[in-house]
Amino acid sequence: MHPWIGAGSEDRQDLLHELGLETIDQLFARLPESVCIDHLDLPPAQDEISLRRAFFDLGLNTTTAAREPSFFGAGVYNHIRPAAVDAVLSRAEFFTSYTPYQPEISQGTLQALFEFQTLMTRLTCMEVSNASLYDGATAVVEAVLFAFRVLRLKRPRVVIADTVHPIYRSVLDTYADPTGLEIVTVPAGPDGRLDIEALEAAITDDTCCVAVQSPNFLGVVEDLPVVAQAAHRVGALAVHVVTEALSMALLRAGGHFAFDVVCGEAQSFGVAPGYGGPHLGFFTCKEKTIRQMPGRLCGETVDSEGNRAFCLTLSTREQHIRRAKATSNICTNQGLMALAATVWLEAIGGSGLRRLAEDNLSRAHDLARRLVDEDTGWRLAFPDSPFFNEFLIQGPIGGTEIARKAAEAGILAGIPVARWSTRWPDGLLIAVTEQNSSADLDALIETLRVAS
Amino acid sequence: MKRRAHRDEPLFFERNPKRRGRQGILLPTFDGPSTQPASVLPAEVLLDDRPLWPDISEMDLVTHFHRLSQLNYAVDEGLYPLGSCTMKYNPRINEAVAGLSAFNAAHPLQPDHQVQGVLEVMWELEETLKTITGMPGVTLQPAAGAHGELAGILMIRKALEARGESREIILVPDSAHGTNPATAAFAGFRAVEIPSGPDGTVDLQALDTAMNENVAAVMLTVPNTLGVFEHRIVEIAELVHSRGGFVYMDGANLNAFVGRALPGLMGADAMHINLHKTFSTPHGGGGPGAGPVTVSEALLPYLPVPRVVKTDDGFSMLWSGENSIGSLRGFSGSFLILLRALVYMRGMGGDGLREMSETGVLFANIIRKRLEGAYHLQYDTPTMHEVVFDDSEQVKNGVHNTDIAKRLLDYGFHPPTMSFPLVVHGALMIEPTESFGPEEIDAFCEAMLAIAKEAEETPDLVRAAPHETPVKRIDEVRAARNLKVRFVDEA
Numbered sequence: 001m002h003p004w005i006g007a008g009s010e011d012r013q014d015l016l017h018e019l020g021l022e023t024i025d026q027l028f029a030r031l032p033e034s035v036c037i038d039h040l041d042l043p044p045a046q047d048e049i050s051l052r053r054a055f056f057d058l059g060l061n062t063t064t065a066a067r068e069p070s071f072f073g074a075g076v077y078n079h080i081r082p083a084a085v086d087a088v089l090s091r092a093e094f095f096t097s098y099t100p101y102q103p104e105i106s107q108g109t110l111q112a113l114f115e116f117q118t119l120m121t122r123l124t125c126m127e128v129s130n131a132s133l134y135d136g137a138t139a140v141v142e143a144v145l146f147a148f149r150v151l152r153l154k155r156p157r158v159v160i161a162d163t164v165h166p167i168y169r170s171v172l173d174t175y176a177d178p179t180g181l182e183i184v185t186v187p188a189g190p191d192g193r194l195d196i197e198a199l200e201a202a203i204t205d206d207t208c209c210v211a212v213q214s215p216n217f218l219g220v221v222e223d224l225p226v227v228a229q230a231a232h233r234v235g236a237l238a239v240h241v242v243t244e245a246l247s248m249a250l251l252r253a254g255g256h257f258a259f260d261v262v263c264g265e266a267q268s269f270g271v272a273p274g275y276g277g278p279h280l281g282f283f284t285c286k287e288k289t290i291r292q293m294p295g296r297l298c299g300e301t302v303d304s305e306g307n308r309a310f311c312l313t314l315s316t317r318e319q320h321i322r323r324a325k326a327t328s329n330i331c332t333n334q335g336l337m338a339l340a341a342t343v344w345l346e347a348i349g350g351s352g353l354r355r356l357a358e359d360n361l362s363r364a365h366d367l368a369r370r371l372v373d374e375d376t377g378w379r380l381a382f383p384d385s386p387f388f389n390e391f392l393i394q395g396p397i398g399g400t401e402i403a404r405k406a407a408e409a410g411i412l413a414g415i416p417v418a419r420w421s422t423r424w425p426d427g428l429l430i431a432v433t434e435q436n437s438s439a440d441l442d443a444l445i446e447t448l449r450v451a452s
Numbered sequence: 453m454k455r456r457a458h459r460d461e462p463l464f465f466e467r468n469p470k471r472r473g474r475q476g477i478l479l480p481t482f483d484g485p486s487t488q489p490a491s492v493l494p495a496e497v498l499l500d501d502r503p504l505w506p507d508i509s510e511m512d513l514v515t516h517f518h519r520l521s522q523l524n525y526a527v528d529e530g531l532y533p534l535g536s537c538t539m540k541y542n543p544r545i546n547e548a549v550a551g552l553s554a555f556n557a558a559h560p561l562q563p564d565h566q567v568q569g570v571l572e573v574m575w576e577l578e579e580t581l582k583t584i585t586g587m588p589g590v591t592l593q594p595a596a597g598a599h600g601e602l603a604g605i606l607m608i609r610k611a612l613e614a615r616g617e618s619r620e621i622i623l624v625p626d627s628a629h630g631t632n633p634a635t636a637a638f639a640g641f642r643a644v645e646i647p648s649g650p651d652g653t654v655d656l657q658a659l660d661t662a663m664n665e666n667v668a669a670v671m672l673t674v675p676n677t678l679g680v681f682e683h684r685i686v687e688i689a690e691l692v693h694s695r696g697g698f699v700y701m702d703g704a705n706l707n708a709f710v711g712r713a714l715p716g717l718m719g720a721d722a723m724h725i726n727l728h729k730t731f732s733t734p735h736g737g738g739g740p741g742a743g744p745v746t747v748s749e750a751l752l753p754y755l756p757v758p759r760v761v762k763t764d765d766g767f768s769m770l771w772s773g774e775n776s777i778g779s780l781r782g783f784s785g786s787f788l789i790l791l792r793a794l795v796y797m798r799g800m801g802g803d804g805l806r807e808m809s810e811t812g813v814l815f816a817n818i819i820r821k822r823l824e825g826a827y828h829l830q831y832d833t834p835t836m837h838e839v840v841f842d843d844s845e846q847v848k849n850g851v852h853n854t855d856i857a858k859r860l861l862d863y864g865f866h867p868p869t870m871s872f873p874l875v876v877h878g879a880l881m882i883e884p885t886e887s888f889g890p891e892e893i894d895a896f897c898e899a900m901l902a903i904a905k906e907a908e909e910t911p912d913l914v915r916a917a918p919h920e921t922p923v924k925r926i927d928e929v930r931a932a933r934n935l936k937v938r939f940v941d942e943a
Binding site for chain 2: 001002004005006007008011012014015016018019024027028029030031032034035036037039040041042043044045046048051052054055056058059060061062063064065066067070072074075076078080082084086087088090091092093094095096097098099100102103104105106107108109111112114115117118119121122123127128129131132134135136137138165167168170171173174175177178179180221223224225248249250251252256265272273274275276277278279287290296297298299300301302303304305307309310311313314316322323324325326329330331332333334335336337339343345346347348349350351352353354355356358359361362363365366386387388403404407412415419434435437438441
């Protein structure tokens with residue numbers, strides 16, 4: 001019998017005998033014959049040696065940031081992942097356990113979630129954080145549905161900046177379709193920042209929320225206080241979307257400006273890019289709206305002897321209890337990813353987090369300055385707009401073409417925005433992290449110069 | 453479960469809140485010019501440089517989480533018979549492969565030609581799932597089972613729109629997972645319950661009455677949450693189809709019949725597959741999961757994007773589709789979970805997958821036979837992969853299913869799923885899976901029998917359980933009433 005099956009062939013006979021059966025088929029007698037098959041048309045079991053070889057070989061067909069300098073970002077960032085993070089995650093007590101519905105034997109997972117919630121509220125300057133969501137895109141959807149609920153399902157209009165990640169906006173469209181929400185998009189001005197006049201014109205009395213991303217999809221830091229004021233003027237909720245979570249170590253998050261929700265993607269905190277997942281959605285809000293919050297939540301309590309303990313709480317919001325009246329479609333959370341972020345944020349440390357963000361800022365701004373100073377022919381699309389570690393460049397050839405040429409030269413130069421943006425179709429979006437050495441920066445500059 | 457950690461582990465924030473100048477990891481240094489934040493960022497958005505939490509050294513960090521881990525039960529600790537959750541062994545080769553940098557460092561927006569290995573994994577997984585279900589299409593995008601349900605129901609919605617119909621109702625049996633009615637509501641439908649018949653399966657008469665031209669779909673779990681196979685599934689599907697409805701199959705329990713039967717032959721139009729249940733990807737303390745959805749011919753045009761396609765030049769990602777419902781999450785799926793599932797399927801092979809289902813069903817029947825005298829069984833219909841007892845015998849002595857669950861902790865086992873499905877009052881839903889050997893099943897049954905005896909002889913002992921766990925019975929009501937959901941520094 002296969003090693004991943006506990007009963008051997010002799011055991012199977014003994015167990016069948018105990019049940020008074022002759023063959024295993026008798027256990028399936030209730031299945032109508034017309035739906036049954038006698039075997040699966042799949043190859044035989046592969047042993048470990050051949051599995052390792054086969055997948056290693058598949059990996060050879062893949063070029064990644066592990067092999068070449070990469071300036072890819074756009075919501076998925078290549079940050080340091082300490083070996084200690086993976087070591088903690090590989091403990092079976094964490095990765096082979098289920099949702100902590102039995103708190104007496106799940107205090108490890110629960111305390112880590114409580115620490116995660118605390119870390120996220122400190123970063124966002126908000127009062128409560130849930131225990132994670134699927135990813136940044138679904139976090140934005142949840143924030144919109146949350147705002148709609150908080151305002152008693154009476155305001156169907158959603159105002160969203162078109163510099164919120166285009167994939168996030170397309171996911172919002174999918175969810176909004178059956179709910180009757182009306183999504184209104186507000187353009188950016190020529191400086192890559194949200195056009196505040198257009199924003200104010202778009203916000204009406206039936207607007208439930210105003211969602212803005214900062215730093216936005218083009219890397220530009222938005223004027224958050226103005227956005228919150230505009231939303232609150234009509235009583236709408238202000239939502240701050242974050243895709244590069246490390247930015248919150250340097251830039252004040254929405255909580256500092258009375259935003260009602262700060263949410264987005266926290267993949268930057270120790271989660272591998274992994275071709276798009278699993279990643280780590282986060283959601284933080286004010287205490288007064290906690291009962292409308294989507295997703296799992298860990299709370300502090302005591303055991304029967306009065307000792308501090310943790311358990312999942314307010315689960316009456318969730319679908320396994322509330323069924324058709326649940327606050328969200330999410331049933332799992334991203335438990336292991338939330339643990340990764342917790343270990344990562346604690347490993348980097350309070351002082352280290354700020355240093356790391358400043359390091360990213362220095363590298364990105366050095367690259368931006370050199371592009372201009374060293375006559376590469378390339379320039380910043382928004383030279384007067386503030387940015388953190390990501391920015392859009394334009395040059396003598398289009399972003400798609402330069403990306404292709406750079407790839408041939410062995411550099412993942414950045415992401416051409418042509419597939420989404422008709423405003424800046426020739427732009428190339430470049431993210432710079434602590435993984436990019438000054439040799440990487442030299443190589444990118446050289447490539448840009450030569451290729452164009 | 454006895455605690456192994458020797459001390460209470462304080463919160464990270466309590467350790468030494470003011471301590472600075474330690475490091476958990478040596479950060480790289482940039483040898484170019486440094487940029488002062490204030491010189492490039494507007495003052496009103498710049499955060500001051502006060503640290504938001506303490507620093508810690510690497511050893512202290514690892515110790516903190518090591519100690520926390522010792523307060524957890526896990527599959528590697530012993531039987532984890534949570535009904536419906538399918539807590540099986542997570543083979544380590546899956547983890548080894550998922551750790552390859554060629555996979556985990558791939559960026560989802562890289563051009564297709566750079567990530568052919570990644571795309572091939574996704575394509576092969578799709579083909580394998582088609583073979584396992586006998587259905588012609590699949591999306592790998594959904595992040596979890598409930599997310600897969602939403603994908604399926606949105607496709608059904610779109611298919612009805614294409615027919616110019618706006619049906620409003622989704623029928624759900626009273627034994628359904630809570631996610632089914634929740635999904636229906638989120639997709640803009642109204643969920644209507646249909647009662648189960650005396651054997652625990654769908655009451656065909658009730659379905660016939662409810663199935664009118666306003667019903668978009670019926671959501672069915674097969675086998676259902678009682679561990680009972682819907683033996684009239686073909687007639688049910690024919691009835692639903694004949695009145696213009698769709699059949700959504702909740703595949704949470706697919707592990708009961710892999711290699712023995714095909715949902716495609718049962719008449720399913722869409723079915724999500726919880727890779728973290730049937731196909732062994734780790735549950736991770738509550739996620740991440742993955743919930744691919746297989747579909748029938750009728751729903752093929754509406755599959756979400758992006759999705760992988762095979763062309764003459766290899767594999768590529770299709771980012772849009774004329775009739776697609778669109779995207780349900782960022783990028784193309786939880787790839788590292790999909791990868792683990794494919795490694796498992798290949799490692800098992802076709803015959804191994806069939807033996808997996810057979811062994812899970814065999815163990816569930818053994819547990820049923822051994823516990824039947826001690827615990828009440830509401831439905832005596834044949835059991836597939838899980839068996840649902842209830843506490844009605846024990847309630848006579850004032851012992852409820854939650855007490856039994858907590859007492860099991862003292863015996864070193866994770867309890868079954870409690871109080872679900874709702875059609876069984878005081879339910880104890882036991883799913884052993886195929887992973888453990890007969891000795892572990894023996895030990896579990898002995899513990900259950902011992903507890904049944906205790907419930908008669910020393911009910912107070914059971915009611916006060918657990919006695920041996922790292923913390924004693926937890927006051928969950930207080931947690932909800934007196935909400936504390938983050939650590940706040942007293943100072």
